[in-house]
Amino acid sequence: MAELRRRSTLLGAGLLLLAVSGGVLAMPQFRLQAIVQLHYDQLDPLWEYSGKVMSCTFCHVNKQGGAPWNVFGQALKAGFVANPRTSFGDVLYTVLKANGDSDGDGYPDAIEVFAHTLPGDPASHPDRPLAELQQEFDAAGGVAMYAPKAKKGNR
Numbered sequence: 807m808a809e810l811r812r813r814s815t816l817l818g819a820g821l822l823l824l825a826v827s828g829g830v831l832a833m834p835q836f837r838l839q840a841i842v843q844l845h846y847d848q849l850d851p852l853w854e855y856s857g858k859v860m861s862c863t864f865c866h867v868n869k870q871g872g873a874p875w876n877v878f879g880q881a882l883k884a885g886f887v888a889n890p891r892t893s894f895g896d897v898l899y900t901v902l903k904a905n906g907d908s909d910g911d912g913y914p915d916a917i918e919v920f921a922h923t924l925p926g927d928p929a930s931h932p933d934r935p936l937a938e939l940q941q942e943f944d945a946a947g948g949v950a951m952y953a954p955k956a957k958k959g960n961r
């Protein structure tokens with residue numbers, strides 16, 4: 807009986823913890839999608855509960871997200887404006903495929919994604935030569951790695 811009570815208390819505490827963490831750390835839809843599409847989920851098995859896998863400053867100016875967007879975030883927004891019926895995944899892929907360098911730091915956006923630096927912040931860039939990274943990126947599959955999945959959970 808005491809064991810049962812102990813177990814139900816533990817279960818209750820566990821559920822409460824889950825509810826609290828789910829509420830506090832819930833990530834906006836686009837960020838969740840970008841993390842999976844750009845393979846950042848492979849960095850941490852608990853990525854859904856970690857704010858560190860992809861920071862808000864990937865696309866936003868402020869650490870808390872919201873307006874305004876940085877130059878990379880603005881490129882994504884422009885993609886939506888140009889084609890309002892498109893999906894976020896397609897916009898993200900289109901911007902990366904264009905091989906632009908949103909922040910002008912000398913490293914194209916897709917290469918920064920690959921190197922896990924911020925494509926919208928010139929102060930954040932890979933510390934290795936572009937040619938070397940480009941070769942590694944191409945060998946890994948190039949920008950096609952970041953194509954949106956046809957079906958959710960297909961991999």
Ligand SMILES: [Ca+2]
Nearest residue numbers: 907909911913
């Ligand atoms: Ca860049």
